[in-house]
């Protein structure tokens with residue numbers, strides 16, 4: 001049994017209800033949308049975000065209908081954001097399959113994402129819970145802000161670590177934070193529990209994105225998208241940012257010049273060995289460990305339980321995964 005399957009087992013019953021709800025949110029009479037959703041549902045990913053919401057609810061006073069609806073709405077927003085992200089990044093692949101924009105078109109992808117957003121909003125409004133509505137809608141705004149900040153920095157490879165952290169906080173960590181917080185709120189957590197779980201989720205999200213960015217430099221075929229796609233797209237992530245800061249100016253200038261040229265296998269190799277030479281990957285790993293420590297600290301006030309163990313496993317999985 002994989003670690004993810006083990007974690008899922010600790011929330012087996014709510015997970016089944018979540019799956020039903022998620023499917024219901026994607027059901028439609030429109031044949032093209034149905035075809036698109038069948039295509040993306042063939043490889044749905046690991047469902048870490050809804051699992052996080054359900055585990056946090058279980059850690060407090062247990063999952064209920066509000067938890068299931070929030071978890072499904074959050075996963076639907078995540079799905080919509082990836083469809084839109086592939087338009088923004090002009091990606092041809094997602095999870096080893098053709099992206100929606102590539103298989104159909106940009107226009108169709110934007111509209112399919114919009115449709116999903118309306119489904120998620122309808123589900124959230126149906127909960128009649130002001131706090132959950134606020135958490136989810138302000139997070140959705142953050143996702144867009146993160147993408148805009150990233151695009152804005154794209155014109156320059158010289159972004160700072162601080163700017164990088166702001167981008168990943170907005171585009172990824174806020175969604176993890178919202179999942180954890182909605183799980184807590186749905187289960188009637190105290191203000192202290194709510195803020196601890198939000199902090200756990202945010203730090204987990206930072207680790208998750210830093211790992212994603214590290215994997216872009218790996219040789220693994222399993223990641224389901226082309227390697228070095230961040231550099232190719234003009235995105236400098238932490239391993240490269242720190243290497244550019246550490247290297248002598250003439251060398252950083254040369255790497256920057258290379259990254260602006262049409263990308264070849266030689267460019268890929270040169271940038272990768274530059275990052276290895278300046279220990280960029282090791283530095284990113286150390287930073288990840290720091291955020292892992294903060295996430296663990298946030299969990300420390302909760303008593304030992306299977307769900308707490310699962311949250312710790314989720315954190316460890318996020319920084320040790322191979323894809």
Ligand code: FPP
Nearest residue numbers: 080081082084085089140143144147171172
């Ligand atoms: C993947 O990042 C993308 C995100 C984490 C966020 C995408 C958000 C938007 C497009 C804003 C739209 C907002 C809503 C609410 C629909 P990545 O490109 O670094 O990772 P990847 O390699 O998986 O594509």
Ligand code: MG
Nearest residue numbers: 085086089091
């Ligand atoms: Mg992308």
